[in-house]
Amino acid sequence: MTFGRFIWKNGTRNKRRTILTVLSVALTLFVLIPLVTFVNELDRRLEETNSARLVTRHAVIWIFPIPERYRMQIEKIPGIVANTPLTYYGGVYVDRAHTDFAQYSCDPQTLFDVFPELKIPDEQRQAFINEQTAVVVGRSKADKHGWKIGDRINLKGAVIPVDLELIVRGIFSGSPNEESNIYFHHTYLNQAVEAQLGLPGGLGEVSTYWIRADSPASVPRISQAIDELFVNTDKPTRTETEKSFQMSFVSLLGNIKYLIATISALIIFTILLVTANTMAMSVRERVREIAVLKALGFRRRRVLMLLMAEGVMITLMGGLLGTLAAHFVFRLIDIAAYTQGSFQRLDVTWSIIALGLIISGLVGVVSTGVPAYQATKLTVAEGLRNIG
């Protein structure tokens, strides 16, 4: 027999209680992990941003459009390498469930200069530029929807009430979030608006301008220069780094991280109470056995460690079950479809699994620590008098 076997046998002596404790820890971790993953996903988006890229939007909020004519003035500012308007179209592909990607109108000439991390074959890029109804799609979406070069994508207008008939002319690669977008000509959107809504010249406005600076050092100067151009207009702008722009989306959700941290802490505290009660019960029943171990020569610290190892073993089993279940369940669920493209994935990464195991291990240490400490504090004679 080894100490490991001794711990296992003691930890599983009351099978029903052990299974229930394992399941409660597992369920807790299964609920906790998505929250952590959500925060992780938000952080990851910010990490993916380019420090030399800026976004110009309406000074009040990004959902207010800004005029198309701003572009020429913006591009006169030194240090700007490329600039493209991006207008959120927000159409529906087949139905809501299939619309798991975002659609933007852009300037096809400069799109890939502003986003150099998007990789596309040269001939496809040229085909995209040459044809007004062309669309480029992310690799993951092309794979998922079975789109090939030459396929048609029909979008029904929702945010902008015009329908678009697009032809796939390019498939680009990038990060999972980037591959969740499709891009088409802004001029085509304007033509559709003019034809279908009767507005001469089309929208005349864009949602945002995305600008790539020659270096991160130029970003503050360019940002200030752009905003100064339009400060006294009826549509003033706010130009910020891509990271800051992405953070404004997160801030729309309120202090989401604080909220999630609070909920997570409450969940952990609840399972701590449940586990502590179970472990206290388990230790209390064995005060006499603990005294026997000490009588046989086991030092108090060793008995304490054996008891705590039992607790940690049980909570770790629960933690492992819960985190792995979350890991595999979130792989099976199409998060993009559920969130209509807002989130392409909720990856329960190995580091999140490790975090889950650390949390469950700590729950085991804390919940077992107190009752085990009290039980081992008794003298052998006191323990032997105990009727368990």
Add this chain to the structure above:
Amino acid sequence: MTQTLVEIRNLVRTFRRGSNEVIALQETDLDIPEGDFLALMGPSGSGKSTLLNIIAGIDKPTSGTVSIGGIEVQDMSEDELAEWRNQNIGFIFQTFNLIPVLTAYENVELPLLLTDLSSKRRREHVMTALKLVGLSDRVQHYPQQLSGGQEQRVAIARAIVTDPVIILGDEPTGDLDARSAEEVLTLLRELNEHSGKTIVMVTHDPRAAHFAKHERHLDKGFLLPPGVKYVEEQFA
């Protein structure tokens, strides 16, 4: 010439119960020679278990000295005592106190986990001990699959597996029927006579005491002189 294994001098043990101080043992002197089989007898509350616990190092005297094999144990720390107990003491409890989730083999092996012995050597020790108590065919049985007498024999195997200098029994037959009690006592006597083990056994059963070489009686915390028996108080 027989050497003294246990030497107790001026031993006093008091307990505090609320605001009162209760004297469990007073001014006790006792010598136990090596190879002896001593029965400590007395009524409930006479201090016999307290004396046994102090010899075992699981309780500490209020004053006085306890020397076992030439080592004074009264001032040892809790950790030192634990290690010392593992190497020198074999303890047999009235209620057997086997770990219910461990097999007979594993229960006997338990004290050996604290030693440096390899698993092979541990196995040899465990099998020898179980053979000695006549349970080599019950190694994989759990305590609940054994009779009371068999459980106590496993407990005896656990007590002797480390080859301790002294075996201490606290009412080892108290929970057994007459036949099992006799088996256990016979076993203890054999361990004393054939293996030369020093045994101190607490009992209030005169029939059990007859298996010992000597008897010493305690009454109200006093260790009575050799040959003097306590007088059992009768209800009027």
